[in-house]
Amino acid sequence: MAGRGTQEHPHGADRLCEAGDRVYSRAVRRGRVPRRDADPVPCLLELALLHPDPDDMDYLVPTAPQEVMTRLLRGMYEEVSESHRRVGSAVAAFERYAGLGSRVQQHRAAAEGTAIRVLDGLSRIQAAMDEATEACRAEVLTVQPGGIRREHELSEGLHRALALRGRGVRMRDLYTHVARHGQGLLNYLELMGDAVEARTLDEVIDRLILFDRTVAFIPANADRTMALELRHPALVEYLVTVFERLWRLAIPLTAPLPDTGIEGISHRERSIAALLAEGHQDAVIAERLGISVRTCRAHIARLSETLGAASRTQLGVRIAQAGLDGPPGTSGPVPLSVPGQGSRIAR
Numbered sequence: 001m002a003g004r005g006t007q008e009h010p011h012g013a014d015r016l017c018e019a020g021d022r023v024y025s026r027a028v029r030r031g032r033v034p035r036r037d038a039d040p041v042p043c044l045l046e047l048a049l050l051h052p053d054p055d056d057m058d059y060l061v062p063t064a065p066q067e068v069m070t071r072l073l074r075g076m077y078e079e080v081s082e083s084h085r086r087v088g089s090a091v092a093a094f095e096r097y098a099g100l101g102s103r104v105q106q107h108r109a110a111a112e113g114t115a116i117r118v119l120d121g122l123s124r125i126q127a128a129m130d131e132a133t134e135a136c137r138a139e140v141l142t143v144q145p146g147g148i149r150r151e152h153e154l155s156e157g158l159h160r161a162l163a164l165r166g167r168g169v170r171m172r173d174l175y176t177h178v179a180r181h182g183q184g185l186l187n188y189l190e191l192m193g194d195a196v197e198a199r200t201l202d203e204v205i206d207r208l209i210l211f212d213r214t215v216a217f218i219p220a221n222a223d224r225t226m227a228l229e230l231r232h233p234a235l236v237e238y239l240v241t242v243f244e245r246l247w248r249l250a251i252p253l254t255a256p257l258p259d260t261g262i263e264g265i266s267h268r269e270r271s272i273a274a275l276l277a278e279g280h281q282d283a284v285i286a287e288r289l290g291i292s293v294r295t296c297r298a299h300i301a302r303l304s305e306t307l308g309a310a311s312r313t314q315l316g317v318r319i320a321q322a323g324l325d326g327p328p329g330t331s332g333p334v335p336l337s338v339p340g341q342g343s344r345i346a347r
Contacts, residue, residue, distance in 0.1 A: 020044050027062035035060050080249060083242045087205050090235075094220055094228050115232035118220060125227045129209070129217060132229075133160040136211040140164060140171045141243050143208040144179070146290045158188070165195040173198045174243070174250055176290040177257060177267065189253070199250030202271040203288045205242065213240050265324070269303045272296065273324035277316065 016024060020041040027033045027050060035058050044050040045060075053059040094116075119125045164171060171192070177200045179185055189196055207224070209217045216239050220226035230236055251257060257267045265273075268289065275285045286296040300315075307322060309315035 016049075017041070017043065020049075024049050024062060027060065032059045032061045034058060076249070080245055083245060084205055087239070087242055091206060091218060091220075094218075115230065115235070117229040117231075119217075119227045119229055120225075122225060125217075128227075128229050130160065132211045132215050132217070133163060136164060136169055137167065138169060138212050139210075140169060140212075141208075141210040141240070142171070143174045143204050143206070143243065143246070145176065145204050145206055146179075161188075161192060161196075165192055169195070171196040172247065174204050174246055175200045175253075176204055177202055177251075177271075178290040180253065180257075198253040199247060200253060201246060201250045203290075204246060208239060208243065210236065210240060210243065213237075265303065265306055265322075266299075269299050269306075270324060272299050273303060273319045273322075276300070277319050277324070 020043050023033060023037055023041050024044055026037070032053050033050070035052075038044050038050055038060055049063050050060040051063065053061045117128075119128050161171070173196060175185070175198060180200055185198075189198055207219055213236060214231065216230040216236050218228050218230065218239075220228045230239070268291075271289055272285055275288065280288075282296050282300065283293050286293045289296070291299075303319075304310075304315050307315065307318035309318045
């Protein structure tokens with residue numbers, strides 16, 4: 001029966017069939033439903049949306065909608081995290097190859113027309129990006145990590161952005177939430193008008209620029225004085241897929257950040273709590289969220305005070321109790337009463 005039901009109802013909890021939606025909604029309203037009501041919709045048991053009532057096995061009780069939502073969001077978060085890790089592995093491999101030094105130099109001339117080209121020095125990076133800008137006719141996708149964008153970083157690539165706008169090219173930019181507080185970015189977006197659409201996330205992958213889904217630029221070393229120009233269709237398509245998944249999760253710059261659901265804890269502190277729960281040090285958390293280490297520690301101190309934690313160890317326990325150890329947008333299983341852009345692969 002279960003196997004047949006799975007075939008007849010090939011869906012997940014995020015898109016229930018009509019019959020399943022009716023039975024689950026009835027169970028949520030009434031607190032339980034007779035087991036026979038679920039016979040036509042075995043998908044509800046397969047997806048663990050209903051489970052037997054321990055007090056009366058002839059009835060089924062619903063899994064809390066909050067728990068279902070948490071499960072769905074966590075799955076989405078893990079999918080994006082896996083994309084982050086895969087991109088990081090690819091960049092690490094490229095850095096090893098770029099570091100071969102003299103061997104790369106010897107073969108550079110022969111490799112100019114290949115699908116992966118190493119650009120050594122800011123002047124070569126600038127020239128390659130100017131060439132890609134000139135050839136672009138439809139779309140530019142960018143990921144801009146870090147915090148508030150400095151005025152000079154935005155102005156260095158402004159000539160390229162204006163040239164693209166003049167040709168009717170559409171641009172989509174991803175930033176961290178911290179970038180929302182930079183007046184320079186707001187001025188830039190106002191200047192570009194509807195040619196640019198911007199969204200933000202708690203954290204993004206390293207810098208990425210894609211022109212017309214045919215050529216991509218990514219950093220090739222830590223200080224971004226080297227870059228990789230990628231024209232291999234499979235690599236470029238992979239990076240486009242990563243961008244689109246992040247874009248769907250991001251929040252438009254014109255929309256407010258969602259409430260954390262816990263009084264006294266800001267959205268940024270919610271993000272810091274999740275990274276602390278993963279075991280990251282202050283410096284790593286600050287880098288991933290685009291803030292200074294000093295600011296990060298100030299938020300941690302405020303988080304400790306809000307949650308009533310007297311030590312770092314206790315803070316970890318409190319974070320778990322409050323359900324802050326998951327991705328932003330989920331809520332915890334236990335309610336807690338809280339006590340008193342530039343030339344360096346950028347625009």
